[in-house]
Amino acid sequence: MGRRISDEVINQIRRHFDIVDVVGKYVQLKKSGRNYFGLCPFHSEKTPSFSVAADKQIYHCFGCGAGGDSIKFIMDVEQLTFLEAVERLAEEAGISLPNEVRELTPEEVERDTLYKILDLSAKLYHHVLMNTSQGNDGKAYLARRRVNPETAQAFQLGFAPRSYDFLLSFLTKRGYATSLIEKAGLIKKNDSQGTYRDRFYGRLMFPIHDSKGRVIAFGARSFEENEQAKYLNSPETGLFHKRKQLYNLHRAKSSIRKEQNIVLAEGYMDVIMMWQEGVHAGVATLGTALSEDQVKVIKQHTKSIIICYDSDNAGQNAALKALELMRPHELMVRVVPLPIGFDPDDYIRRFGGNSFQKEMIAGALSSTSFQLERAKKDFRLQDEVERLSYIRKAVEMISDLPIAIEQDHYLRKLAEEFQISMEALKEEQRHIRFRKKKQAWGDKEAGKWNNGYKEDSRMVPRKLRSYHPIERAEMHLLAHMMRDRSVCDWVQDHLGADFQTEVHTALVAHLYSYYAEGHPANLGQFLHSLTEPSFIHKATEIAMMDIPEEVSEEALKDYINQVKQVPLEREWNKNQKLVKQIERAGEPMKAAQLGQELIEQLRQKKKMR
Numbered sequence: 013m014g015r016r017i018s019d020e021v022i023n024q025i026r027r028h029f030d031i032v033d034v035v036g037k038y039v040q041l042k043k044s045g046r047n048y049f050g051l052c053p054f055h056s057e058k059t060p061s062f063s064v065a066a067d068k069q070i071y072h073c074f075g076c077g078a079g080g081d082s083i084k085f086i087m088d089v090e091q092l093t094f095l096e097a098v099e100r101l102a103e104e105a106g107i108s109l110p111n112e113v114r115e116l117t118p119e120e121v122e123r124d125t126l127y128k129i130l131d132l133s134a135k136l137y138h139h140v141l142m143n144t145s146q147g148n149d150g151k152a153y154l155a156r157r158r159v160n161p162e163t164a165q166a167f168q169l170g171f172a173p174r175s176y177d178f179l180l181s182f183l184t185k186r187g188y189a190t191s192l193i194e195k196a197g198l199i200k201k202n203d204s205q206g207t208y209r210d211r212f213y214g215r216l217m218f219p220i221h222d223s224k225g226r227v228i229a230f231g232a233r234s235f236e237e238n239e240q241a242k243y244l245n246s247p248e249t250g251l252f253h254k255r256k257q258l259y260n261l262h263r264a265k266s267s268i269r270k271e272q273n274i275v276l277a278e279g280y281m282d283v284i285m286m287w288q289e290g291v292h293a294g295v296a297t298l299g300t301a302l303s304e305d306q307v308k309v310i311k312q313h314t315k316s317i318i319i320c321y322d323s324d325n326a327g328q329n330a331a332l333k334a335l336e337l338m339r340p341h342e343l344m345v346r347v348v349p350l351p352i353g354f355d356p357d358d359y360i361r362r363f364g365g366n367s368f369q370k371e372m373i374a375g376a377l378s379s380t381s382f383q384l385e386r387a388k389k390d391f392r393l394q395d396e397v398e399r400l401s402y403i404r405k406a407v408e409m410i411s412d413l414p415i416a417i418e419q420d421h422y423l424r425k426l427a428e429e430f431q432i433s434m435e436a437l438k439e440e441q442r443h444i445r446f447r448k449k450k451q452a453w454g455d456k457e458a459g460k461w462n463n464g465y466k467e468d469s470r471m472v473p474r475k476l477r478s479y480h481p482i483e484r485a486e487m488h489l490l491a492h493m494m495r496d497r498s499v500c501d502w503v504q505d506h507l508g509a510d511f512q513t514e515v516h517t518a519l520v521a522h523l524y525s526y527y528a529e530g531h532p533a534n535l536g537q538f539l540h541s542l543t544e545p546s547f548i549h550k551a552t553e554i555a556m557m558d559i560p561e562e563v564s565e566e567a568l569k570d571y572i573n574q575v576k577q578v579p580l581e582r583e584w585n586k587n588q589k590l591v592k593q594i595e596r597a598g599e600p601m602k603a604a605q606l607g608q609e610l611i612e613q614l615r616q617k618k619k620m621r
Contacts, residue, residue, distance in 0.1 A: 072552040079552025081536030137170025147171040170217035197246035255303040267292035273316035282356040289365020346376035485574040
């Protein structure tokens with residue numbers, strides 16, 4: 013059994029939120045006309061095709077077809093069930109949910125079972141590490157890294173024994189199906205024999221949790237010298253999407269809210285050591301470069317970020333890429349200048365947590381200062397020619413800053429550092445701007461021309477695709493029917509379900525059924541009642557149409573007449589061909605009779621115009 017939430021409460025949640033605010037936490041939106049536009053979070057694109065209608069409280073992507081209301085958006089962007097999305101929004105809105113129960117769907121039962129399997133696995137691995145001799149290697153490693161038992165307990169660290177079926181045997185004995193254990197990402201098939209074996213063995217285990225604190229995956233560190241991958245993550249599953257998860261976010265959330273910033277590291281051990289030394293707002297990417305989805309997750313919690321990556325070239329280059337990724341999101345980003353050869357874990361073990369907080373975190377550089385310092389590494393500053401080249405490069409970087417005050421601040425710092433007048437730097441800045449402006453308007457020699465539009469000029473409302481007039485008429489009817497039950501009743505009386513486009517016929521049948529069940533004219537609620545993705549895509553596309561709030565009976569009749577013309581057109585064309593065939597067969601009387609029928613059909617067509 014599971015919780016059941018009434019339509020009344022769900023609609024209360026819908027009314028509480030403005031969809032522009034909900035989507036705006038994940039997508040940078042810009043207003044264009046009545047709607048807001050941005051890059052779609054559900055597919056890769058360079059030109060915004062994702063539209064949010066504040067007046068209708070729905071979204072629709074004209075590129076991939078994704079659409080729905082606030083609840084559907086949270087479901088899709090966070091990979092949640094409907095109930096989980098409702099619970100999340102209700103908690104945010106401070107709306108208490110009733111404790112009515114209902115039968116869980118098969119999908120929900122499977123999802124709950126996967127959570128149980130992963131939770132039980134984490135507890136087993138933790139027990140092995142903390143309470144058995146099989147975990148001695150793991151305990152010794154943590155001792156060397158100065159991770160105390162209390163921290164290991166807090167992070168539920170574990171150890172996977174050197175056995176190929178340790179976990180598989182444990183879980184199957186407790187009645188869990190092999191297929192579900194595989195779906196949880198804990199076992200894999202042995203290609204040579206077709207049997208299953210544990211995915212993790214002989215490794216220190218780091219449970220990975222979702223934002224609610226549920227185990228959804230594992231990171232694992234090997235101790236074997238010949239192991240190709242020192243760190244191994246669970247594969248992508250129905251619960252685990254690596255690009256959307258941040259390690260330790262569920263623990264760090266309260267500290268992030270309190271401190272109004274987040275410390276972003278690269279590794280599990282970095283976060284664990286920071287936590288042990290009092291830095292509780294630390295999170296980490298999962299062994300890969302920061303993703304766009306992870307930036308959006310961070311943005312939901314704070315706009316102030318401290319990047320604390322390794323000081324080697326790979327770490328510093330990753331920090332530069334992270335800054336570029338964050339730039340469009342208008343975040344306040346700083347970068348910790350760790351000494352060469354250190355990562356956060358190394359620094360804390362060498363100099364202590366107090367030094368890390370007071371010197372490293374407190375001394376974090378602004379994103380611009382970090383980029384300027386990083387650029388110095390490409391020049392030999394003791395050489396006069398290269399020093400001047402760096403200064404020109406620095407002025408160019410500073411000129412790209414969007415705020416004039418920032419530009420002035422960093423130009424003054426540059427002038428002071430290299431003993432150059434502000435007048436000279438300002439003159440160089442003017443030259444740079446002139447060159448960029450000239451380049452933007454085209455390079456004739458290369459044969460490349462720029463249309464002069466700024467990037468934001470592409471942020472224009474996308475028109476609905478060019479449809480056949482009959483399809484457009486049906487779409488207008490459906491748009492008005494979804495907004496007004498009385499219009500739907502009128503169309504049902506005068507046209508029924510005789511729409512000519514297959515998907516429109518299916519939608520109108522759903523709409524008649526929806527209203528017959530006593531539901532109100534609520535776009536979000538109707539969209540949720542649809543289960544077929546193609547129906548949802550089409551319904552949101554229709555709902556986004558820019559049509560008048562009210563429609564006259566004459567306009568409705570005109571749309572209906574256009575729709576009704578289709579079968580008459582087909583019959584007319586069919587009979588015309590038949591008349592010609594009869595005439596060729598030498599039956600003039602029969603042809604004349606059929607001709608009279610054609611004349612009558614023509615009269616009917618004219619009446620509809």
